[in-house]
Amino acid sequence: MIKKYMVKSCCGKSAYVFQTDLPVKKSHLSVFTGAGYTAPESYSQHGLFYIRGKGLTASTSFGTTRVSVRCGGADCAKIMDEFAELLEKAISS
Numbered sequence: 407m408i409k410k411y412m413v414k415s416c417c418g419k420s421a422y423v424f425q426t427d428l429p430v431k432k433s434h435l436s437v438f439t440g441a442g443y444t445a446p447e448s449y450s451q452h453g454l455f456y457i458r459g460k461g462l463t464a465s466t467s468f469g470t471t472r473v474s475v476r477c478g479g480a481d482c483a484k485i486m487d488e489f490a491e492l493l494e495k496a497i498s499s
Contacts, residue, residue: 408494410486415476422486424473426497430455430466434496441492460485 407427415421435445438457449456449465456465461479466472473493477485 408490408497410490419476422475422477424464424475424490424493426471426473426493428497429469429471430473430497432468434493434499437492437496437499441488460488462486462489464489 409425411423411425412420413423432450432455435450435455435457439445443457443459443462445457450468453468454465455468455473457463461482462475462477462485464473464475466474475486475489479485
């Protein structure tokens with residue numbers, strides 16, 4: 407199960423935190439890259455889950471249960487919903 411929280415960010419903007427039941431793993435990146443997101447290898451080599459694409463950036467350390475997400479643009483709600491579905495799929499695989 408995934409819970410989404412909105413947090414205040416710099417300059418009056420908002421960011422989101424997704425809380426998962428299970429920790430994020432390096433193997434979860436393949437779900438996002440398969441959906442068109444970019445996951446630079448340099449981040450994962452240093453123990454970081456970092457993806458970007460479709461106006462969204464998500465990051466955390468491997469082994470944690472909280473993912474920080476920033477989104478911009480008019481379709482942000484739709485993009486966040488898609489991200490949540492992919493995260494759920496990745497965590498449950």
